[in-house]
Amino acid sequence: MDDYTIGVLTNVGLFSFIALSAYLLLIAGEMSFGQQAFFGVGAYAGGALTAICGLPLPVAALGAMALGAGAALLVGWPALRLRGLYFAIATLAAAEMFRIAFELIHFQREIDGDLVGPDGTQGFRGIRWVFENGVEPGNYLVIVWGLLFVVMLLFLLVERSRLGATLRMIGEDPELARMLGVDVERFKLGIAAAAGALAALGGVLYAHHNTYVEPRNFDIMLGVHSLAYALIGGLGTAFGPLLGVAVDIGVLEGSRIFQGYRMIAFGGLVAILLVFRPRGLLDERIVHWIKARFASP
Amino acid sequence: MLADLVQNTLDGLAAGASYALLAVGFTLIFGVLRRVNLSYGPAIMLGCYAATWVHLNFQAGLLVLALTVVLFSILAGAYVERLCFAPHQDAAWAPSPASRQGSAIAAMVASFALWMQIEEVAMLALPKHLYAFPSLYDGGPLVFGPFTLRVEALVMIAAALAVCALLWRVLYRTRFGLAVRAVIDSAPAAQLAGINVPRVLMQVFALASAIGGLAGYLIAASHEQVTPMLGMWSTLKGLLAMMIGGLGSLPGAIAGGIALGLVEAHSQWFLGPQARDLIAYLLLFVLLAWRPRWMTTRSAS
Amino acid sequence: MSETLLEAKDLITAYGKIEALKGVSLTVRRGSITCLLGPNGAGKTTLMMTIAGILRARSGSVTFAGSNISSLWPHDIVAAGIALVPENRLVFPSMTVLDNLHAGAYQRRDAEVESDIEKLLQRFPRLKERSGQNAGTLSGGEQQMLAVARALMSRPKLLLMDEPSLGLAPLVVEEIFRIVAELHRDGTSIFLVEQNAHMALKVAHHFYLMEQGKISFSGDPGSLAEDEVIRRAYLGSAT
Numbered sequence: 001m002d003d004y005t006i007g008v009l010t011n012v013g014l015f016s017f018i019a020l021s022a023y024l025l026l027i028a029g030e031m032s033f034g035q036q037a038f039f040g041v042g043a044y045a046g047g048a049l050t051a052i053c054g055l056p057l058p059v060a061a062l063g064a065m066a067l068g069a070g071a072a073l074l075v076g077w078p079a080l081r082l083r084g085l086y087f088a089i090a091t092l093a094a095a096e097m098f099r100i101a102f103e104l105i106h107f108q109r110e111i112d113g114d115l116v117g118p119d120g121t122q123g124f125r126g127i128r129w130v131f132e133n134g135v136e137p138g139n140y141l142v143i144v145w146g147l148l149f150v151v152m153l154l155f156l157l158v159e160r161s162r163l164g165a166t167l168r169m170i171g172e173d174p175e176l177a178r179m180l181g182v183d184v185e186r187f188k189l190g191i192a193a194a195a196g197a198l199a200a201l202g203g204v205l206y207a208h209h210n211t212y213v214e215p216r217n218f219d220i221m222l223g224v225h226s227l228a229y230a231l232i233g234g235l236g237t238a239f240g241p242l243l244g245v246a247v248d249i250g251v252l253e254g255s256r257i258f259q260g261y262r263m264i265a266f267g268g269l270v271a272i273l274l275v276f277r278p279r280g281l282l283d284e285r286i287v288h289w290i291k292a293r294f295a296s297p
Numbered sequence: 298m299l300a301d302l303v304q305n306t307l308d309g310l311a312a313g314a315s316y317a318l319l320a321v322g323f324t325l326i327f328g329v330l331r332r333v334n335l336s337y338g339p340a341i342m343l344g345c346y347a348a349t350w351v352h353l354n355f356q357a358g359l360l361v362l363a364l365t366v367v368l369f370s371i372l373a374g375a376y377v378e379r380l381c382f383a384p385h386q387d388a389a390w391a392p393s394p395a396s397r398q399g400s401a402i403a404a405m406v407a408s409f410a411l412w413m414q415i416e417e418v419a420m421l422a423l424p425k426h427l428y429a430f431p432s433l434y435d436g437g438p439l440v441f442g443p444f445t446l447r448v449e450a451l452v453m454i455a456a457a458l459a460v461c462a463l464l465w466r467v468l469y470r471t472r473f474g475l476a477v478r479a480v481i482d483s484a485p486a487a488q489l490a491g492i493n494v495p496r497v498l499m500q501v502f503a504l505a506s507a508i509g510g511l512a513g514y515l516i517a518a519s520h521e522q523v524t525p526m527l528g529m530w531s532t533l534k535g536l537l538a539m540m541i542g543g544l545g546s547l548p549g550a551i552a553g554g555i556a557l558g559l560v561e562a563h564s565q566w567f568l569g570p571q572a573r574d575l576i577a578y579l580l581l582f583v584l585l586a587w588r589p590r591w592m593t594t595r596s597a598s
Numbered sequence: 599m600s601e602t603l604l605e606a607k608d609l610i611t612a613y614g615k616i617e618a619l620k621g622v623s624l625t626v627r628r629g630s631i632t633c634l635l636g637p638n639g640a641g642k643t644t645l646m647m648t649i650a651g652i653l654r655a656r657s658g659s660v661t662f663a664g665s666n667i668s669s670l671w672p673h674d675i676v677a678a679g680i681a682l683v684p685e686n687r688l689v690f691p692s693m694t695v696l697d698n699l700h701a702g703a704y705q706r707r708d709a710e711v712e713s714d715i716e717k718l719l720q721r722f723p724r725l726k727e728r729s730g731q732n733a734g735t736l737s738g739g740e741q742q743m744l745a746v747a748r749a750l751m752s753r754p755k756l757l758l759m760d761e762p763s764l765g766l767a768p769l770v771v772e773e774i775f776r777i778v779a780e781l782h783r784d785g786t787s788i789f790l791v792e793q794n795a796h797m798a799l800k801v802a803h804h805f806y807l808m809e810q811g812k813i814s815f816s817g818d819p820g821s822l823a824e825d826e827v828i829r830r831a832y833l834g835s836a837t
Contacts (some may be wrong), residue, residue: 012478029398031398031405073595078582078586079585079586081586082586083584084401085333085544086585086588088535088582090585094538094578094582095580095583097575097578097582098572099576100574100578103571171395175396220533221529224406227409229401233405258591260421261417262417263413263416263417264414264417264418266410266414267411267412267413267414269410270407270410271380271410271414274381274385274404274406274485275380275385275407276405278399278400279399290499365810398644431818475697475704478690478692478697479690479693481693482690482692483688483690485652485682485688486689486701488672489652489682489684489688489749490676490704490748491702491705491752493673495671584763588698596662
């Protein structure tokens with residue numbers, strides 16, 4: 001497999017994390033324009049933990065996830081009290097504040113003769129743990145997709161469990177959930193934390209793949225894109241967001257035909273798709289149908 | 298010190314006037330649809346790019362350029378309305394709040410998709426990162442003692458006032474305005490009263506796009522340039538101003554725009570450009586989280 | 599036999615997969631007061647909304663004064679001469695009483711709108727007192743009057759009323775039904791959905807019972823003992 005294809009596939013995997021993060025909140029009935037903040041937190045924190053503190057990537061990843069969850073709680077605690085559109089705009093405002101914070105952080109240390117660390121708008125260079133430890137692009141691809149596989153497994157297990165049913169009910173009819181004794185507010189906070197951790201995991205992997213991140217990477221475009229991936233792919237299953245990412249990055253990037261017209265094609269297709277399938281390609285109805293067909297003969 | 302304060306206030310008012318116009322357009326659309334049009338800024342950007350193209354290829358006067366911006370903003374707005382909002386309107390009657398929110402999300406994500414599309418069209422036509430845009434006035438700024446006020450700023454403020462006055466007349470003195478107010482107040486009730494709601498939606502979209510286009514023209518002429526960031530910038534400023542002023546209220550949109558302009562001008566002077574943006578977002582987040590009464594004039598479910 | 603003004607034939611209206619109307623047929627005779635009774639959830643509001651054009655029937659037809667109105671937009675149905683006073687009144691809360699009335703006349707281009715408003719304010723003196731107030735500040739009964747008055751502004755030939763007495767005090771309810779009788783005397787045909795079967799039967803010339811999306815009984819008051827009607831209206835025939 002050539003390096004270009006490996007790169008494309010890795011990107012699909014990386015952005016799937018943030019798409020899944022947006023998806024998780026969408027099924028809980030919340031539209032977030034701000035998951036990119038936690039993606040960024042994961043990238044910066046993870047990068048700092050390996051490049052400055054010298055920790056190995058797995059440890060850094062866990063630390064990044066914890067920080068991502070924490071940041072999500074910080075935002076979620078005031079924001080989740082808001083309904084619908086107000087919540088969405090609040091997440092957008094919060095994410096932009098994070099991005100500006102990244103632009104204001106200057107914290108560099110000298111490591112092996114180089115200045116390493118975030119340098120405001122210049123970004124954070126030198127996140128080289130992957131290279132220094134001899135991880136080939138092909139191996140990294142396996143790592144990313146391996147972790148994604150684990151995450152998907154967790155999602156699918158949750159979908160079948162009572163937790164998953166509660167989650168969907170909160171999204172569909174929170175009043176009913178409340179009447180059945182579910183602490184909707186607490187639940188949503190938990191979901192927000194999980195989504196934050198998920199996005200942060202994507203972020204730390206992203207930072208180590210690119211070895212360099214800058215605040216511009218975590219702007220509103222990323223946030224709205226993630227939401228779009230989740231919605232387009234379909235809200236019926238965790239494969240939906242992956243499909244959304246794959247369609248955008250994979251197909252349109254990979255096939256050179258759309259070079260230069262990628263957004264014209266993608267944008268138009270998405271708008272048309274949503275007219276006919278407002279819950280995405282793999283929406284609840286199709287997933288139900290697929291499950292029924294593959295159920296007991 | 299006082300001189301700085303006054304100067305910043307003047308600058309802030311001018312910027313605030315442009316934000317107010319953007320917010321008014323956003324609010325009109327939100328008022329009748331209960332949805333945010335993420336393609337609002339990009340439509341304006343397309344208008345400005347179209348005018349830039351005209352400027353580069355023909356000898357065009359200010360009026361022609363302004364009309365080009367407005368015309369293309371309206372056209373782009375109509376395209377977005379037909380593809381992203383009209384198809385999801387029936388679902389607005391759906392019985393469950395979840396399916397109503399679902400169709401609202403679909404409409405907004407669709408408008409985001411078209412945002413990308415419209416931006417790419419504009420950038421294919423004019424690929425550079427910056428284009429000069431003819432200014433309104435070639436002379437220097439007006440000077441009163443220690444203060445300066447650019448002519449563009451004055452025009453911007455005057456335009457904002459004129460648009461507000463005109464809009465008030467339309468809303469409160471015309472039959473169309475009655476229909477718009479009715480749809481904003483309760484679209485279902487408007488249907489029952491015999492108002493052609495789909496047509497009102499199209500007309501309001503056109504009106505909002507026209508106002509946005511005017512704002513866009515004045516902004517481009519003030520900055521004397523257009524860049525690809527104009528789309529996102531306009532959307533953000535309009536959205537911020539609308540939300541600061543209290544979602545869904547026209548006077549609120551104007552107040553929010555002016556407030557945003559003033560906060561930005563003063564923050565930038567004392568603390569620099571990043572702090573300026575940070576404080577604006579912080580202000581919005583705090584207002585949303587704390588939610589004083591005057592912010593919740595309309596529901597946004 | 600008076601002429602048929604409105605005829606619904608085999609109407610099926612569904613929300614997604616759930617059929618709320620499972621083949622409803624009924625007629626409203628010109629110059630009459632026709633009542634629709636039935637338990638909650640029977641589909642009465644769905645039927646009203648289908649006739650008014652707000653919901654589209656999946657199959658079946660609605661004919662009004664000879665023409666098929668099944669696929670018309672709501673505003674065209676108002677123009678054709680049908681006005682609906684909906685279940686939750688749906689006044690314009692931030693607009694004044696006067697503006698609410700003007701909105702009701704939206705489809706009209708004639709010169710008598712102002713004189714109609716005058717006449718309506720005479721008929722509803724409480725609205726006249728509050729004509730400059732925002733509709734949202736009115737009491738439940740006043741909002742109901744306003745909703746009726748607004749519907750009347752379009753000079754409908756057929757007035758649809760969905761549970762006009764809902765949530766109102768008994769005195770107000772009596773006033774509402776007095777107005778219904780008055781309107782009928784003045785020539786408007788009325789199709790009325792009501793929970794208050796007792797009051798409804800006092801004014802109706804003909805009534806229907808609806809249960810679970812279908813018409814279960816059709817007759818004139820007196821053709822069925824009143825307490826039987828009331829029982830079926832609240833509990834359904836299966837009891």
